[in-house]
Amino acid sequence: MFDASSSLRVANLTSLMWLREQCRAPDEQAASLFGIDDDTVRFYRDLSDVAIEALSRELDVSLFVPRFDNKTLPAALDAECSGHAQAATGLALHNIASLQALCDVCRHSVAEATWIYRINRETAEAYAALDHDQVVSLSRTLTACALLPRYDASGAARILDRPAGSRALFAAAYEPDTAPTGEAARRSFHLAH
Amino acid sequence: MANHTHQHFRRLDIAREALDLGARRSVVQLITGISERELRHVFGACPSLTANCGGRPSSVDKLFHGRQLHLHACDFYNSFHHIFHRGVAPDEAMVVAYRHYQRRHPDDARLGFDRAFSIVTSVCRLWTAAAPSLKPVRCRTCGARFLTLIGASEHDDTPCTYCRLAKRLSRHGRVPTDEAQDQVALSTRVRLAVMAGTQGAATRAASSPIQ
Numbered sequence: 001m002f003d004a005s006s007s008l009r010v011a012n013l014t015s016l017m018w019l020r021e022q023c024r025a026p027d028e029q030a031a032s033l034f035g036i037d038d039d040t041v042r043f044y045r046d047l048s049d050v051a052i053e054a055l056s057r058e059l060d061v062s063l064f065v066p067r068f069d070n071k072t073l074p075a076a077l078d079a080e081c082s083g084h085a086q087a088a089t090g091l092a093l094h095n096i097a098s099l100q101a102l103c104d105v106c107r108h109s110v111a112e113a114t115w116i117y118r119i120n121r122e123t124a125e126a127y128a129a130l131d132h133d134q135v136v137s138l139s140r141t142l143t144a145c146a147l148l149p150r151y152d153a154s155g156a157a158r159i160l161d162r163p164a165g166s167r168a169l170f171a172a173a174y175e176p177d178t179a180p181t182g183e184a185a186r187r188s189f190h191l192a193h
Numbered sequence: 194m195a196n197h198t199h200q201h202f203r204r205l206d207i208a209r210e211a212l213d214l215g216a217r218r219s220v221v222q223l224i225t226g227i228s229e230r231e232l233r234h235v236f237g238a239c240p241s242l243t244a245n246c247g248g249r250p251s252s253v254d255k256l257f258h259g260r261q262l263h264l265h266a267c268d269f270y271n272s273f274h275h276i277f278h279r280g281v282a283p284d285e286a287m288v289v290a291y292r293h294y295q296r297r298h299p300d301d302a303r304l305g306f307d308r309a310f311s312i313v314t315s316v317c318r319l320w321t322a323a324a325p326s327l328k329p330v331r332c333r334t335c336g337a338r339f340l341t342l343i344g345a346s347e348h349d350d351t352p353c354t355y356c357r358l359a360k361r362l363s364r365h366g367r368v369p370t371d372e373a374q375d376q377v378a379l380s381t382r383v384r385l386a387v388m389a390g391t392q393g394a395a396t397r398a399a400s401s402p403i404q
Contacts, residue, residue, distance in 0.1 A: 060293060111289040114279040115272060121280030163362040168297050169264075172271040173337035173355050178279060 005060075008116065011101050012056040012063045018094055019044050019149060020052070033091070035067070035148050043153035051160055058167040059159075061175075062116050064147035066102060070122040077138060086140065095139035095146040102147065103127050103135060118150060118178065205235060210288045212241045214295070216306040220249055223320045224284045224310070249307045253315050253326050256340070264354050265303040266312050267339040269294040273313055274329060274338070283319050316340065332356060 023030040023045035030041050055063060068076050106113040106128035113124040130138075139146065151159070155174070162170045204225040211221045218232060218241065236242055256266045273290035277283055291309050295302050304312075314320055315327040327340045332353035339353045352360070 060296060109289070111276055111281040111285045114281055115276050115289065115293060118275075119279065162359060166358070166362060169268050170337070170355060170359070172268060172297070173339065174335075175271065175275055175338075178275075 009056050015064050015098065016052045016056060020047055033145050040153045043156060054164060059171050060168050063150050064098060065118045065150045067146055067148050070126040073126050077134060092139045095142055096136060098147045099135045099139060103130050207284045207288055208232065211306065212236055212239050214291055214306045215241060217249060218242050220307050220310050224287060251311050262303050264358060267354055268297065269304055269309050270312055270316065270329060270340055271338055287313060
């Protein structure tokens with residue numbers, strides 16, 4: 001049976017618990033915080049500990065993907081410099097932890113990051129270039145989550161429906177295509193299947 | 194000059210990883226473009242350089258002889274497909290995708306690195322001038338991506354390898370029992386409480402009902 005690496009597993013576990021907590025909160029801000037629809041809010045609100053543990057333990061991907069790509073990240077950083085908004089402490093801490101983990105993976109290996117976070121090479125390189133101060137200041141001013149759930153309600157349910165021990169295999173097969181950008185697009189032209 | 198040196202060291206790093214993963218010399222040469230002489234000079238003591246002197250696996254038909262082998266081929270290719278199409282260089286995508294494949298099948302990896310290499314060359318025009326003989330398609334029932342022969346019909350309604358696996362696993366009842374699920378839930382609560390750093394919270398978590 002496949003087991004995700006421990007740091008990825010802990011990050012997925014804590015982030016899913018936090019997502020569920022936000023979905024259960026009476027202020028009903030989860031949809032805007034995470035950019036998810038009402039069905040997905042209901043799904044994560046009702047997600048059991050067993051399901052959270054199963055997703056975190058089995059999948060070799062992050063269950064949260066970055067909100068900003070290489071094109072929108074510079075604008076977010078600029079807005080952070082000029083803006084006066086201040087994120088709530090809990091949200092800021094969550095964003096710091098998530099963004100720092102993302103940047104660490106991108107610095108360690110861009111190729112690993114593209115798989116784990118469903119991002120293209122250019123985005124991974126943009127996050128790898130962020131220094132810690134930029135991560136902290138972006139997290140302080142961002143009033144929404146920096147990483148969004150990878151799966152909507154139907155996507156997560158489809159993986160959870162699969163038998164224990166085989167979910168990573170099915171998740172890889174169900175992974176949607178991302179639009180090729182830059183170098184990938186040029187190569188696809190030559191290597192068209 | 195600096196960029197050229199950086200690229201060369203990057204290729205050497207890929208070669209080291211590929212050799213660690215069991216690639217034969219000829220495959221490492223094709224992937225990295227490093228000469229046999231330099232490989233022997235740098236990695237002289239590596240057993241992969243002297244073992245596996247025969248021809249590398251290239252038969253595509255063999256992938257369709259057994260369900261397990263075909264499933265493993267699809268699983269490896271799915272990782273490679275996404276990493277490569279997200280802009281990663283093919284040599285690095287090959288190594289990282291194979292490492293992910295091995296991690297997903299720690300006890301029963303059916304594909305060797307050389308076989309995985311042959312799958313990539315059968316699907317893409319990478320490291321070869323030969324026309325592709327395999328193509329990745331999406332199952333119209335479950336949406337999974339799987340490999341099929343180039344000549345196969347797009348409208349084939351035969352269940353895909355993932356549909357068949359799902360059916361087989363559910364038939365054999367590999368879904369964990371309720372008792373096992375309760376234990377998992379309990380361990381999660383206790384672990385999270387411990388991570389929060391309070392023993393009292395851990396005790397309370399262990400005694401509270403499972404959702």
